[in-house]
Amino acid sequence: MERCAVVGLGQTKYSKRHEITVDGLVRWAAKNALEDAGLEWKDLDAIVIGKAPDALEGIMMPELSLADALGSIGKPIHRVHTAGSVGASTAISAATLIESGMYDTVLTLGYEKQSDGNATWALGGGRSGSQGAGGSFAPWIRKYIAKSGAPPEVGIKVAVKDRLNALRNPNAHLHLYDIDEKKVKESPMLWDPIHFLESCPSSDGAAAMVLTNEKGAKKAPKKPAWVIAHAKRTEFTQFPGRDTVKPQAGVDCAEALYKKAGITNPRKQIDCAELYVPFSWYEPMWLEGHLIAPENEGWKMTLEGATAIGGDFPVNMSGGVLSSNPIGASGMIRCLEAANQVRGTAGEYQVDGARVALGHAYGGAANYFAMWIVSSEKDPKF
């Protein structure tokens, strides 16, 4: 198997981008990634893109209309769609192109331009009177709180922490300079127990990475992030006895990932993580759901400050999905920011000495999972 290295990272500013076309948005991120990699369009062998439903912008199978903007003329391009996990699934799909030995250099990109459509409508499966994504997840969050005995301020603390982190990230959509626990608590209750300020924004933006093989990594102008392992798992959306708080697919995905990477103690051996947390409570839920914290104890990591920058397991240093959510890009951003950390290029939100980082995304009815682990070392020992 050929090894895959991340050698270029590119992002747009995340916000409502009324001033730019979808073509412009994706080209912006792609160009940034190419420049970071010291490469040009002609150096790309294939392009892999991902985004959430086409109905968000009303553009069907957008690899067709974006063919020119993505520099894919005369090249292979394909498009992944695995609901909210799509950004991470897309990065993994692109990594397999490299690892297969069939392609030398690949551009992978995720985007969404939510201001062009009605995200809550689309996220409700296109039906009228949608309860939105938060409406789907709130009952499971309540179940988690009841089961784990977590105190109510856990979600509020996550919401504040991620927004404070976002202040260090110029690309983040939300820059809430006056954020504090009181403000979160006093914000409208959307879906009990999720307050408005415990929810992700609706963002526009694109994120791109240039992936290459060992030969390409040697020529790269900057330090690469090595892809150590990746995994994807899917389960049915509903069935009797389904654990909706800690879905088996999430557990299986983490187990497969750690096994491939040689990780036996994720909390100790992984230096930091970008987890897909669109609603605050999903931080402790995924810490448990992906075996980083023991069952019913993920919230303790949050309360103890372990997940803050400076803690022993920082989560969402970039501000996370709670601060920027261009859905189709959000999983890609998690993978990208994990690479950013181990390359040591995360600037104000850099975790000192980050060697191994986790990028994660989930989607659908928390039934799709995609994760990868990157490292500054090609073969990190644990």
Add this chain to the structure above:
Amino acid sequence: MASRTHGKEDIAIVAVAQTPSYRAFEETEPLLLLTLTNEILKATGLERNDVDFTIAGSCDYLSGLPFAFVSNVDGFGAWPPVYESHLEMDGAWALFEAYVRLQMGDIDTALVAGSGKSSPGRPREIFALQSNPYYLAPLGFDPISLAGMQANALIDSGKATEEDFARVVSRSRRDGLSNPYAQVAKDVSPEALLKEPYYAQPLRKHDLPPISDGASMLLLARGDRARELSDNPVWITGIDHRMESSHPGLRDLTESTSTRIAAEKLGLDGGAFDVAELMVSYSPEEIVLKNALGLTDSVRINPSGGPLCGHPVMATGLARVCEAARLIQRGEAGRALAHASSGGALQQNLLCTLQASAS
């Protein structure tokens, strides 16, 4: 910079399954897939959990439901949880990704699906949304209009005539009579077809594919695992796909440059195939493709009748691979070429070469 059309691992198709092409399938898309999953498992003697990787192609827009593909998971099974992915593309591209994934050498089998139901929607309105959203989609620029422009370009350049289009349809529809999956099939002469009225001049309704619902599926296996699972595995000797500009004005519609690039990468010799299953959704496309691929008259094109006899969108391209593989399985062909396409006027093209032996 380099790309390859074949990896180190030999990968074979060990089972194929297709639903008939229905004008309107009254049940759900997951049911189409479930039927095929059961058929593939039965043919190979595998349990669902024995399959290492699953990847499907479908399109939300056909049913008008964002996340429609999520329920398709019910059709191929996901408990215990499965290693799975999905492309918002024809299943032929899912085949591409599955082939690439198996090259990593750590897993042995991949289930590949494509499914679509066009019947609930209004395809002409929906497919116009594939064109440039700022300049073309507002004009209702749909694939039928584009196919009409392509047909006119062929006629104007002297590369084809309306009689040529009619001959493609006549042969395809006649071949469809012997295909149990065909939706429309008829023994009709080119002369009779030319008497029909125009629909999108110079195209007549029969130059267009029918509106169809359906699914196709196949199981890939690596090396020795393929030999264990099948007495007559069909080996993939190469796969490649290429894109063209989204601006029709920047393309020569009488040519398929992306097909030419893919053929060149694969080192195709147009005469070296017994059969070519081409995704000819509109009759003029056959002329463009035959030319781009350099197919000689000895190569039999679309013995299944092709998409002109049944066009279950998102399954149509993968169905070409299934049809070609079945001919090799049955010993009716030694080497076959399968082609899939996406977008208006053959904007994106995929080629896959198949044969009875691994090398």
